Amino acid sequence: xxxxxxxxxxxxxxxxxxxxxxxxxxxxxTLLEFVAVLLAWLAIRRIRRGAGATYDYGIGKLENLSxxxxxxxxILVVLVIVGNAVRGILLPAHIVGIGVYVSLVLQVVxxxxxxxxxxxxxxxxxxxxxPIMAAxxxxxxxxxxxxxxxxxxxxxxxxxxxxxWALYIDPIASLVIAGSILMSAxxxxxxxxxxxxxxxxxxxxxxKITRELVHNFDRYDMLYGxxxxxxxxxxxIDIFLGFDPNKPVGEVEREIEVIRRSVAAHFPNGVVTVIIxxxxxxxxxxxxxxxxxxxxxxxHxxxxxxESGPQDARLIRMDSARADNR
Amino acid sequence: xxxQVQQLADGIDRVQLGGRLDSAGVEAIDARLSSLTxxxxxxILVDLxxxxxxxxxxxxxxxxxxxxxxxxxxxxxxLNPQSMVEEVLKVTGIESIIxxxxxxxxxxxxxxxxx
Numbered sequence: 001x002x003x004x005x006x007x008x009x010x011x012x013x014x015x016x017x018x019x020x021x022x023x024x025x026x027x028x029x030t031l032l033e034f035v036a037v038l039l040a041w042l043a044i045r046r047i048r049r050g051a052g053a054t055y056d057y058g059i060g061k062l063e064n065l066s067x068x069x070x071x072x073x074x075i076l077v078v079l080v081i082v083g084n085a086v087r088g089i090l091l092p093a094h095i096v097g098i099g100v101y102v103s104l105v106l107q108v109v110x111x112x113x114x115x116x117x118x119x120x121x122x123x124x125x126x127x128x129x130x131p132i133m134a135a136x137x138x139x140x141x142x143x144x145x146x147x148x149x150x151x152x153x154x155x156x157x158x159x160x161x162x163x164x165w166a167l168y169i170d171p172i173a174s175l176v177i178a179g180s181i182l183m184s185a186x187x188x189x190x191x192x193x194x195x196x197x198x199x200x201x202x203x204x205x206x207x208k209i210t211r212e213l214v215h216n217f218d219r220y221d222m223l224y225g226x227x228x229x230x231x232x233x234x235x236x237i238d239i240f241l242g243f244d245p246n247k248p249v250g251e252v253e254r255e256i257e258v259i260r261r262s263v264a265a266h267f268p269n270g271v272v273t274v275i276i277x278x279x280x281x282x283x284x285x286x287x288x289x290x291x292x293x294x295x296x297x298x299x300h301x302x303x304x305x306x307e308s309g310p311q312d313a314r315l316i317r318m319d320s321a322r323a324d325n326r
Numbered sequence: 327x328x329x330q331v332q333q334l335a336d337g338i339d340r341v342q343l344g345g346r347l348d349s350a351g352v353e354a355i356d357a358r359l360s361s362l363t364x365x366x367x368x369x370i371l372v373d374l375x376x377x378x379x380x381x382x383x384x385x386x387x388x389x390x391x392x393x394x395x396x397x398x399x400x401x402x403x404x405l406n407p408q409s410m411v412e413e414v415l416k417v418t419g420i421e422s423i424i425x426x427x428x429x430x431x432x433x434x435x436x437x438x439x440x441x
Contacts, residue, residue: 206382211418213389221397223390 001041004034010106018099019173021081021088022153026103029146030182035073039066060234067192083176086173093265095157104154111147114140128278149176198229201237208266209237216262217271219255225279235270237263240279252276327354328376331362336438338369340405341361344376347384356387363391367399371430380414392424403433404416 011027043066047059118140125133160166172323201209209226222242229236239259243252256274264272328344339362345351362368372388376378392402404426407415415421427433 203382207385207414207417210382210385210389213386214419214423217389217393217423221393223386223393226386303344 001034001037004030004037007110008034011103014103016099018095018097018103019093020095020097020100020103020154020157021084021171022095022150022157022177023099023103024084025081025177026150028081029177032070032074032077032181036070039070042066060231061196064192064195067188068196071185071189071192074181074188078178078182078185081174081181085171085174085178088174089168092167092171094161094167095154100154100158104151105270107147107151111144111151112177114144114147119146146177146180147233149173151264195230198231201228201230201235205235205266209239209263212259212262212266213239216255218260219259224277227279235267237267237270237272238279239263239274240270241274241276242278243276327351329355329358329437334371334434336369336434338371338437340371340373340375342373346379346381347374347377347387348379348381349383352381352383352387359387359391360394362398363394363398363402368395369400370395371405371433371437372400372402373405374411375408377411378408380407380411382418385415385418385420388424389420401437403427403437405430405433 008027011023011030015023015027040063043062046062089185118137118256121133121137121140125137150173153169157169160169200206200318206226206228209228213223215224220241221244224240224242227238227239241256241259243255248257260272260274327347327350330342330344332342334340335338341359341362343351347355354365359370362370364376369409370391376386388402388404395402404415404421404424406428407426412426417424425433425436427436
């Protein structure tokens with residue numbers, strides 16, 4: 001974060017001493033990165049401190065809310081850059097000022113740093129299959145490309161100053177930077193909304209759950225469905241299963257625990273609940289019929305349990321076991 | 327999702343699916359597949375040759391029906407999945423429960439052989 005602050009101050013210095021749309025876009029992009037890191041740090045600090053009694057479940061969403069704030073800021077920055085670029089196209093002018101040269105030096109320095117960090121992450125990634133290292137390598141490579149692009153556009157504007165068309169290099173290059181910020185904003189917006197709206201787990205995670213259900217196939221008698229959601233930084237998985245009504249309660253509880261643990265092993269921050277009975281009688285007619293056959297008049301019970309949440313799962317488990325013993 | 331049932335010899339129902347077996351696909355076939363598996367000890371051969379995409383929810387519907395069939399003494403097998411689909415099936419290990427075949431005769435023989 002301190003490095004980001006220094007970077008922002010240096011970029012601001014270059015901006016003040018220069019008349020260039022690219023230098024302005026570079027400053028705004030650097031400022032955005034700093035604000036994003038600052039907000040993420042504040043959110044994580046708040047989450048770690050705990051929610052108290054006011055937000056039992058929702059505090060993790062602070063991370064998503066801070067991302068949404070950054071996305072909104074990104075769109076504002078894009079509008080400023082585009083406005084400035086349009087002005088530059090309508091009223092073309094040569095880029096001037098000592099700040100342009102300061103920015104050139106900064107781009108060379110940052111390109112060297114980002115290039116070294118990219119290579120280091122690439123080497124670390126080759127040694128172990130780490131997603132974090134892969135993400136780091138991608139990040140530093142993208143930053144390196146950005147540095148090279150800004151350097152090339154500034155050099156191009158200076159070197160080709162004798163040509164009239166070269167006046168447009170600066171505003172057009174700033175539009176390219178605006179485009180890259182807009183793409184990032186859309187990605188941030190999409191992923192934040194997905195998490196805020198409790199999106200279902202991704203397919204790769206769904207396959208992990210399915211693999212465990214296949215692995216534990218003989219522990220249950222009916223698979224009614226799986227429901228999952230990602231809320232803030234948490235993962236919630238409900239697995240709806242049916243068991244032989246003649247099975248003793250203790251045995252059913254043991255089977256449930258084995259299944260629950262095997263799925264939970266894939267989701268370190270996840271809450272996995274096994275619920276007895278169908279998830280949705282309308283969407284799963286065969287499952288509902290099976291449930292009705294096994295439990296007679298108590299067919300409505302699981303739907304109520306599913307809506308009530310995990311705490312009721314145990315009740316339903318006990319209820320169906322009591323019914324079985326009768 | 328396209329759905330066609332063909333009666334083969336030895337009482338095997340060949341279910342030919344066509345299209346993506348994702349949540350929309352599952353919604354389209356759920357009741358129809360259940361009606362085949364929930365009522366008798368059926369022998370179902372699910373032909374996946376025309377299914378280009380299989381989501382986890384699609385695998386679960388196969389798993390659910392395989393479970394119902396097993397309780398009733400029936401059987402299920404999968405026929406000719408496309409390479410990407412077969413890869414996903416193998417990742418989940420489902421072939422230990424629902425065998426996968428690339429040959430109709432072998433699949434029919436496996437479904438009709440005594441338990």
